Amino acid sequence: MDRARALLADASRIVAFTGAGISAESGIPTFRGKDGLWNDVEVETFGTPWGIRALLDNDPGRLASHLLDRADVLLDAQPNAAHKAIADLEQAGRLAGVVTQNVDGLHRDAGSRNIFCLHGDLINWRCVDCRQLHQHSRPGLKQLVQSFTGATTANEILSQIPHCQVCGGLTRPGVVLFGEELPTDQVEGAVDLLARCDLLLVIGTSGVVEPAASFARTVVRRGAPMIELNMEPGDLTSSATVSLFGAAGNILPELIA
Ligand code: BJW
Numbered sequence: 001m002d003r004a005r006a007l008l009a010d011a012s013r014i015v016a017f018t019g020a021g022i023s024a025e026s027g028i029p030t031f032r033g034k035d036g037l038w039n040d041v042e043v044e045t046f047g048t049p050w051g052i053r054a055l056l057d058n059d060p061g062r063l064a065s066h067l068l069d070r071a072d073v074l075l076d077a078q079p080n081a082a083h084k085a086i087a088d089l090e091q092a093g094r095l096a097g098v099v100t101q102n103v104d105g106l107h108r109d110a111g112s113r114n115i116f117c118l119h120g121d122l123i124n125w126r127c128v129d130c131r132q133l134h135q136h137s138r139p140g141l142k143q144l145v146q147s148f149t150g151a152t153t154a155n156e157i158l159s160q161i162p163h164c165q166v167c168g169g170l171t172r173p174g175v176v177l178f179g180e181e182l183p184t185d186q187v188e189g190a191v192d193l194l195a196r197c198d199l200l201l202v203i204g205t206s207g208v209v210e211p212a213a214s215f216a217r218t219v220v221r222r223g224a225p226m227i228e229l230n231m232e233p234g235d236l237t238s239s240a241t242v243s244l245f246g247a248a249g250n251i252l253p254e255l256i257a
C-alpha cells in the first residue's frame with residue numbers, strides 16, 4: 001500500500017483500466033472465476049453473435065430467460081465505492097480518464113466523465129444494418145426486456161425489438177461479443193488516453209480478453225508504472241509494478257484517501 005501510494009503521489013495523468021471485478025460489489029457477477037457468468041452459461045452460446053442467433057432460432061425461451069436474468073442484475077445496479085473513488089480522482093484533476101471493458105454504465109453513473117467503453121454499452125443500442133445509435137433509458141430498456149417474459153418463439157422476442165428510424169433495420173444492444181470488432185471511436189479514444197498516461201490503475205480484470213489486455217500491457221512496455229487491484233493474481237499481474245489483492249471497494253478508497 002505504501003509503494004502504491006508513492007506511485008500515485010508522483011503521477012499527474014492517471015488512467016483507470018477496469019473490468020468486471022470493479023462492479024462485483026454492485027451485485028453484477030464477473031465472467032470468470034468461481035461465481036462467474038461463464039460457469040452458468042456456455043460462452044460459445046451466450047458470448048458470441050452466432051451462438052445468440054442459434055439460440056434465438058432453436059431455444060428462444062432460454063434466450064428470453066437469460067436476457068431477463070441479466071437485465072435484472074445489470075439494470076438495477078448502483079455504482080459502488082470503487083466507481084465513486086475513480087470519479088473523485090477525476091474530479092480532483094488527478095485522473096485523465098477511464099478505459100473500461102464493462103458495459104454496465106456504472107462509471108458514468110458514478111460521475112466519471114472521460115470514459116471509453118472498449119466492449120460497448122448496454123444502454124446504447126445500434127442498428128445491425130447502418131449502425132445508427134438508438135439510446136435507451138434504464139427503465140425503458142427494463143420494460144423492453146420484461147416484454148420477453150414467457151416468450152417461446154423467436155417472433156415473440158423480435159416483434160418487441162425497436163427498428164431503426166433511419167433504415168428500418170433491427171436494433172441490438174451495443175455490446176461487443178467474441179469475434180466482433182471493438183467500436184473504433186472507443187478504441188481510438190482509449191489508445192490516445194493510454195499513450196499519454198503516467199500511471200495505469202488496473203482494477204478487477206482477469207486480463208485474458210484481447211485486444212483490451214494488450215492495451216494495458218502497451219502502457220507498461222512504454223515505461224509507465226502499473227498498480228493492479230484484484231481479488232487474486234491474473235494475466236496482467238506479471239506486468240504490474242505493485243499488486244494489491246482484495247476487494248476494490250475496500251482498497252481503492254483507502255489507496256486514494
Ligand atoms: C475483483 C473483485 C472485486 C472480482 N474487486 N477485483 C488475440 C489472442 C487471442 C485471442 C484473441 C486475440 N484477439 C482477439 C481474440 C479473440 C477474443 C479473445 O480475447 N479471446 C480470449 C478470451 C482468448 N477477442 C475478441 O473476440 C474481441 N474482438 C476482437 O478481437 O475483434 C477483432 C477480431 C475479430 C475476429 C477475429 C479476430 C479478431 C471481442 C471481445 C469481446 C468481449 N466480450 C465480453 C462480453 C460482453 C457482453 C456481455 O456482457 O454479455 O466482454 S466477454 C467478457 O470478458 C466481457 C468482459 O468485458 C471481458 C473481460 O472480462 P473481465 O472484465 O476481465 O472480467 P473477468 O470475469 O474475466 O475478471 C474479473 C476479475 O475481477 C477477476 O480477475 C477477479 O479476480 C476480479 N474481481 N471481484 C477487485 N470485488
Ligand code: ZN
Pocket residue numbers: 127128129130131132164165166167168169
Ligand atoms: Zn439503420
